[in-house]
Amino acid sequence: MGVFKKKSKTVNNQHAIATLISEGCVIEGNIKAPKFVRIDGHVTGDVRVEEGMILGEKGVVHGNIYTRELIVYGTVNGNIQAESLSLLSSGKISGEIRTQTLQVEMGAVYNGKLSTDKHHPEKSHVQVSHPEMMMEIAELA
Numbered sequence: 001m002g003v004f005k006k007k008s009k010t011v012n013n014q015h016a017i018a019t020l021i022s023e024g025c026v027i028e029g030n031i032k033a034p035k036f037v038r039i040d041g042h043v044t045g046d047v048r049v050e051e052g053m054i055l056g057e058k059g060v061v062h063g064n065i066y067t068r069e070l071i072v073y074g075t076v077n078g079n080i081q082a083e084s085l086s087l088l089s090s091g092k093i094s095g096e097i098r099t100q101t102l103q104v105e106m107g108a109v110y111n112g113k114l115s116t117d118k119h120h121p122e123k124s125h126v127q128v129s130h131p132e133m134m135m136e137i138a139e140l141a
Contacts, residue, residue: 023058030063039074046078057090064095072108079112 018035021027025041032048039047040056045063047053052069055061059074070082072091079096087093089107096113104110 017054021059023056055091 016036017038019033019037021031021037021039021041021043023040027041027043028045030045030047031037031043034050036052036054037047037049038054038056039059039061041058042060043063047061047063047065047067049065049067051067052071053065053067054071055074055076057073060077061075062077064078065076065080065082067082069084070080071086071088072093073088074090075092077094079098080093081098083099084101084103085097085099086103087105087108087110089105091105092109094111096115097110098115100116102114102116
């Protein structure tokens with residue numbers, strides 16, 4: 001019987017977090033990781049995560065993000081390329097978004113260009129929390 005057990009942190013959406021950049025941490029430089037990353041601190045540089053990333057409410061990224069799945073509660077100043085993007089009500093993005101699936105909650109802020117997968121339109125999907133916002137998002141595409 002071991003006294004110490006290795007535990008993976010999980011968040012509300014049930015993703016195991018392999019790397020945590022906590023609030024108060026400041027990173028200047030690029031980040032590359034194979035598993036899920038959660039950022040609650042400040043990063044200046046590009047972020048490449050193979051599986052996915054969660055940007056916490058106090059998290060800020062000044063740089064481009066490349067990942068399979070991205071959940072944004074915080075602030076991104078840069079371009080995003082992700083298969084799936086969820087922009088939550090506290091989230092703010094300034095930059096170009098390239099994604100197959102986009103989910104936006106009411107209250108979220110987005111300034112930039114949005115493009116979905118033109119080669120496989122059947123895979124592209126945009127979902128918003130309120131139907132009246134659909135017109136605004138359609139005008140961005």
